Amino acid sequence: MQAWDQSLYGERGFYRQVAGPAGHFSTATQGMPQIGELLARALLELMNREGLDTFVDMGCGRGELLEQVHRLAPKVRCIGVEIVARPPLSSAIGWLQSPGGERLPDELDGLTDTLVFANEWLDVVPCPIAELDEDGELREVIVNASTGDERLGDPVSGTDRQWCQWFWPADHLEPGDRVEIGETRDTAWDDLVSRVGSGLAVAVDYGHTIDSRPAPGTLTGFRQGRQVLPVPDGSCDLTAHVAMDSLTHDELLDQRTALRQLGVNGQTPPHDLARSHPAAYLQRLSTASAATALTARGGLGDFLWAFTHSR
Ligand SMILES: C[S@@+](CC[C@H](N)C(=O)[O-])C[C@H]1O[C@@H](n2cnc3c(N)ncnc32)[C@H](O)[C@@H]1O
Structure with missing residues (x-):
């Protein structure tokens, strides 16, 4: 576990590279701008429903989702938390530099009326x-x-x-089966939630629940878009799926359900619109294909969302 931590967050750790996560793999927040934008819209809808005015992106990469949220809703206070120094971002976006892994910065505290969103953070919190x-x-x-x-x-x-x-x-379990012990992730999550005085924390990750634990283990490496052997030498990402049901949570939903509840759907626009308003048709087609990607079975739609309220 120490080797894993050192190889991602040490002085020459993988996540300190200038390229950031987007240089090695794509996620819902940074893979394609249309997808990130639709996710940002859904999160703003969630904030609206919950009456929240601050958005904290935990483990925010290079601030890709923050920029989307800020562009769509400039009045929302946006803060990124990452292990690197602030990259060039819109000046209104705040930034907190973090030690990495299960450790959080002291300044991240006393958050009120805040949505804390942690997309693919816990899978890179090392676990035994x-x-x-x-x-x-x-x-x-x-x-x-x-x-x-x-x-x-x-x-x-x-x-x-x-x-x-x-x-x-x-x-x-059979001899040779593996267990990825989620205690460190649970503790890191509880620590993050404890920083929220009022609001909502949402952890989103690829993961499993007690009825679907993966017997062979899921630890793997990623480098420049390729899956590689998980060697903890700082040359690749090291990630293992998250036991999402062991996290403290009020509600656990798959991403498909969570996003549908927030109004995301992949319905294609009516063909007539192509003739009457071609630009609007193309715009709605692009939104529909982003929605399909975010909710796809066997893809992003299977991610799990753990919701934890603080009051
Ligand atoms: C798999 S990437 C996901 C990045 C981004 N959320 C996305 O959806 O593309 C995980 C990110 O979490 C960051 N991270 C890990 N532990 C952290 C911590 N304790 N504080 C802040 N960032 C952290 C890593 O540096 C890395 O950029």
Whole structure:
């Protein structure tokens, strides 16, 4: 876990690269401007319904979604939280530099009437990985940071063991199966939520719930758009799916449902509009295809949204 943390957030960590996440993989917020814009509109709708006036993007990459929100609603106070210094952004957008991983900056606190949105943050918060050995004992997987070679270490104990018993019980595991222990993510999430005096925190990630834990483990690497071996040497992203149901939450929805409730739908515009108002037709067609991408089965639509209110 230390190697994972160091390779992403250390002095020469992967996420300190100038290119930022967008240089290596695309997400809902930065992959295509039309998709980011539609997501921003949905988040503004959510803020409107909840009566919120501040938008905090946790783990905001290079501020791509913040720019969208700011452009659509210049009166909304926008703040980005990232491990790098502020990139060139519209001057009204605030910025807090963070240590990274499960650690948050002290200045991120006392947020009122705020939506905190964390898109694909928790999957890059390092977590211990354990494997069931031939004797049925769950042991921590230890990784050699330069080669990626693995060996099994001590049996999982303490709060990590409790977490496994509660959220990822061993009864259905076979020797060789893996458990990605979500305790660090849960704690990081609770810490983030505790910074919100009033408002809503939403974690969005690819993940699973107790009825669909992935037996072989999901740890993987990404570099320049390609999936690569997860070697913790700072050369690639290291990510593992998130046990979303173990996060403190009021509601857990898949992205398709969450966005539909916020008015996002992939309905194509009527053909007649193409003749009467070609520009409006093209605009609505582009919105419909962005909506389809955001809600697709087997794609972004399967992401999970955990909602946690603070009052
Ligand atoms: C997978 S990327 C997602 C970026 C962006 N949210 C998006 O949707 O494209 C995760 C980002 O979280 C950032 N991150 C990780 N831990 C953080 C922390 N404790 N504070 C701020 N940013 C963090 C990383 O530096 C990285 O840019």
